[in-house]
Amino acid sequence: MVGSLGVRKGAWTEEEDILLRKCVEKYGEARWYEVPSRAGLNRCRKSCRMRWLNYLKPNIKRGQFSEDEVDLIIRLHKLLGNRQVKMSLSQNYWCWLRWSLIAGRLSGRTANDVKNYWNSNQRKKVISSTDEVRSKPEAKSITRDNIIKPRPWKFRNLFWLGGKSTPLINVGSQHGNDLCKPCYSTVSPPSDINEVLSLWWESSLDDKEINQTINSSCLGSAGSAAAAYLESNESHLVENNEPGGIKTGDVFYEQAGQNCWSDISLDADLWNLINAELDQQQPEKDFIL
């Protein structure tokens, strides 16, 4: 099928997949508007991006969702819902449910997969499923150490830093390429979703309680502590993937005059600090799925 602009539509052929895969392997996941010409594909940029992210990208897990995955989807959907959720003390900041956020916590699953699964399965039976989950006899123990640590969340308004505008740092010199586009970075609160999840697990899926809790203390002292930690270390969370190894979710900082970065999920000091703050708010305990 060919669209009105002469661009091919419909199912991808094996030849097209090969061309796209080669192109992304050579040039990376960037500049999607250049991909069709680079790959020699008569496809629009969005179609190429979609095909790569949802089908061709390595490590994509296919097949049936496991019980644990379904459980997590149900719980996250219960938490975030198909509605706006107030996520901060600020009256101005609202966050929509993002399928990608749920998918990000399911290793190898894409947002499209999760969305399709939800639309075709769980929408109809979510109520009965959550009841089953809550009464499951062989419940599994989940602790703060074994839940998937969140990737940073992009915040438009950094209300929790007193409304500072998003800082911009240039790490172009990191790549040995002066023409490199600077990394846009921000001090997004890495603790948000962990704290929300903790509150959510503990609130036993009670909508009223969840909303009250989120509204009142989602970005409490743990978020503030994380912000202070990042500020005191003059570090920032990186939001855009960049060539040369620095990628979304890395913490960028200076040490002994050198620019450095590391994966936020590997920053033990930060996570210890956040968990310590959480522990002060509530006694340590396992969360039961």
Next chain:
DNA sequence: AAGGACCGCAACCGCCGCGAG
């Protein structure tokens, strides 16, 4: 065996945020 109903999933569409100029 045939055909209609149903379902799952890949793909498309339209909108929005954001940076660049």
Next chain:
DNA sequence: TCTCGCGGCGGTTGCGGTCCT
């Protein structure tokens, strides 16, 4: 400040396979 273009996302569509009668 405005416009444009790109990346990204969620909602929706439609094709193809499977099930049911």
